[in-house]
Each structure stands twice: as structure tokens, then as C-alpha cells.
Amino acid sequence: MEDDPMPPDPSTASGARLDPRGAVVVGLDRSDEARRGLLFAADLAVALGVELVVVHAFGLVGTFGDWREGVEERERQVTTALVDDWCAPLAERPDLTWSWRCVQGTPVDGILRAADETGAGLIVVGSHGEGRSSSPVMGSTSHDIVRLSHRPVVVVPPPADHPHRHGEPSGVDATG
Template sequence: MFERILFPTDFSVPSMKVLDYIPALQEAGTREVVLVHVIDQKDVTLIASGGQGFLGTVSDQETDTQRRLREEIQHKIIDTRRALEKQGVRVIVRTPVGSPGKEIVAAADAEGASLIVIGSHGRSNIRDRLLGTVSEYVVKNAHQPVLVVKRDTVAGK
């Protein structure tokens, strides 16, 4: 039923909880995972500007910062891909640049995903919101079913 799922991640702990659900999804027919990491356009703009205010505007810093960000993302993608493949699923990786919610919905349509599996909170991890802003956007705008994996909740946190 859910042969191809879309797994968007910002590599935060809540978003990576999706990995715990892969065995159950395989029982429901999942054979392929489209791993999506959206490079937020706002982050690209900040890095391209040299991070004015905290990094300065020297072009060497811009290039070095961009290179370090790209390498960090590549390492996280490789690690996540390996973790998925170790569980026995085929993996396709997509790294679009843009607005995360919009890019996730577009990727799900373009890849023919039968299900989107997303963490409820990412980097912002806002405590007083039911869902994170990206997952909320995806739930409201996706054309596929969306499984939202809740973050761990600990009393008092």
C-alpha cells in the first residue's frame, strides 16, 4: 500500500525518529524511501551574504562557510541513507533549495510518493505548537496521506 514513502528531514532528533518506523512501514509494503532534505532558501541567503553581523562579509568566509555547510549536509545524508539501506529499503535522495514545506509537497508529487512520513517538529521545536510549521504546512497541502511522528515528550519539558 505504501510502497514509496517520502521522508523529509532536517536531521533534527524529532525528524530522525521516522527511522524507528521503517520496519512497520515495510510490513505495510514500503520498499523505497525518498529522502528529502530541503536547503532552506533563507539559510542560503544568510550564508551568501556572509552572515553579516556575525561572520562579516569577506568573500573567503562566505566560500568557506558554504563549503562547510555543504559537507555537513552531505555527511548527514550519507549517514541517513546508510541507516535506511541497512533496514533493507531502496533510497533516492533529493536536496531541493527553497521553502521547506512547499518543496516537500512538490517532491512528494514529483516522486509519486504514496505516503509522507514527517517528524512533528524540526529545528525550531516550538513547545507551544501542536505541530511544527513545516509539518503543519505539509499536512494541510499534501496530496498524499501524511504520517506525523510525534517527538518524545517528557513530563515537565
């Protein structure tokens, strides 16, 4: 007889139950909404007593880094920005255990893959990222993660004065 009296979870591919004590995975790009998600995810990871895993995915088309010097140089630029700039607030948190991953591919695939690889208890994303979206609810990445994930997903909304709250498009200009 098993120690776990809970029946299998039919919502997962393997039927294995999700472990709410797993890491918190958060997607991060240069957007203000992603930064809000990062800060919320850090507080949540501390409250739950679990590791925070920060994920940034970059693909063949991106708004950050220089392709002219090759893929390796662009990956170095993105990794440096992720660790030194975007994750800087985490370095000031002695109460937080965290790690980062910079992965090639789409944000949706990268975040979901990291969640699977770490056995994440949940995923946190900002409502909108660098893309241009006029949806006041959420952008395509957060929408697809909610749609495709078999884990709980927390979508952190933009602040009350943000253009998305009024249905206005926003995002980082694709030209840089």
C-alpha cells in the first residue's frame, strides 16, 4: 500500500500528482509586467519556502542582443542582462534561494520546459511581456501558458494606471 492516499491526477500526462512544494518558475523579459511578476514570484517563493527559478527564453527573432557577432555572443549578452540587470533585485534578498535559466526557443516552450525539468509547483508570469498586445487581460505568452500548462499559473496584472488596463496597446518596440 502506498503512503500517498491521494488518487492519480488525471490532468497530468503521467497521472502523477503535482507537488505544491516544488519550485516557483517565473518567466522574465525586459517588460515592466515581467518585473512585477518577478518580484511577486520572489515573495511567493520565500513565503512557500521553495526555490525560485527565473527563465528567459530567446529565439531566432528577438528584441534584445546583437546577432551580428553570432549566436554565442547574443546568448552572452542576454545572459549578462538577465543575471546582472533584470535579476538584480533578487541579489538583495538573503531570504531567497534562486537560480536562472536562459534558454533558446519560444517563451512558452522555455517556461513550460523549465517547469517540467524542475518539478515546479506553479508558474508565475506577468500579464503582458515585450510583445505588442491590445488585450487588457493578457498577452499571447501568458495566455498560452495558462492554456497549455498542467500546473497552476499565477498571472500578475499590470498596475492600475497601465495602458493595458484601458485596452491600449503597449510593449517594447521590436526595433530595440
